[in-house]
Amino acid sequence: MKPLRAFPFALNVGTDICQISRIYGILSGPRRARFVNRILAPEELAQRDPRLDLPGLGGDATTAPEAAAAAAARRHHGEVAVRDRPLWRAAAFLAGRFAAKEAAIKAHSHRRLTFHDVVIERRGRAGEARLGSGPPMARIRAGEGEDEDVSAPVSISHDGDYATAVCVAHDPGAARDAGAGQR
Numbered sequence: 001m002k003p004l005r006a007f008p009f010a011l012n013v014g015t016d017i018c019q020i021s022r023i024y025g026i027l028s029g030p031r032r033a034r035f036v037n038r039i040l041a042p043e044e045l046a047q048r049d050p051r052l053d054l055p056g057l058g059g060d061a062t063t064a065p066e067a068a069a070a071a072a073a074r075r076h077h078g079e080v081a082v083r084d085r086p087l088w089r090a091a092a093f094l095a096g097r098f099a100a101k102e103a104a105i106k107a108h109s110h111r112r113l114t115f116h117d118v119v120i121e122r123r124g125r126a127g128e129a130r131l132g133s134g135p136p137m138a139r140i141r142a143g144e145g146e147d148e149d150v151s152a153p154v155s156i157s158h159d160g161d162y163a164t165a166v167c168v169a170h171d172p173g174a175a176r177d178a179g180a181g182q183r
Contacts, residue, residue, distance in 0.1 A: 012109060012110075014167045015106070016165055017099060039094060039101070041115070041116045052094075095163035101138075104152055107168060118138050121136070138153075154167045
C-alpha cells in the first residue's frame with residue numbers, strides 16, 4: 001500500500017450532537033442555574049437572550065406545573081405539546097450551544113479548552129441591515145502566549161429532538177505536521 005499523503009490544509013473539523021429532551025430534563029430540575037452557568041460564558045449570559053428568560057434560573061426550585069411537564073417530557077422525550085413551552089425553547093437553544101461548544105473544543109484539539117473558553121457569537125457584516133441574528137461564530141479565547149482571540153466558523157442545526165453543530169478551525173500544528181509527512 002502507498003504511504004498516506006497528509007491533508008494539505010491546516011484545518012481541523014469538530015462535530016457534536018445533543019438530545020434536546022436531555023437538556024429539558026436538566027433545566028426542569030433543581031440544578032438549572034448551575035447547568036446554564038457551566039455551559040455559557042459570562043459574555044453569553046450578559047446578552048440576556050430571551051430564550052433563557054425562565055423562572056428559577058437564579059437557582060429557585062421549579063413550580064409544580066413545570067415539574068409535571070418535565071416528568072412528561074422525560075417519559076415522551078420531546079412530545080409536540082412540550083415543544084411549545086418556553087422551557088423547551090430554552091432547552092433547544094442550550095442544546096445547540098452545548099453542541100457548538102463541544103464541536104469547537106474538538107476542532108481545537110491542539111488546545112485544552114473549556115466551555116467558558118468558547119463564546120458563541122453572531123457575526124454580521126459592518127453596515128449591513130439583517131433580518132436575523134446572523135450566522136454563528138465561535139470566539140476562542142487567546143491562550144498563553146497569544147495576543148488575541150481567534151474565530152472559527154460554526155454551523156448549528158436543530159431537527160426534532162436533536163441539536164447538532166460543526167466547527168472548522170485552523171490548526172497551526174497541522175501545517176507543520178503535513179510538511180513533515182511529505183518528506
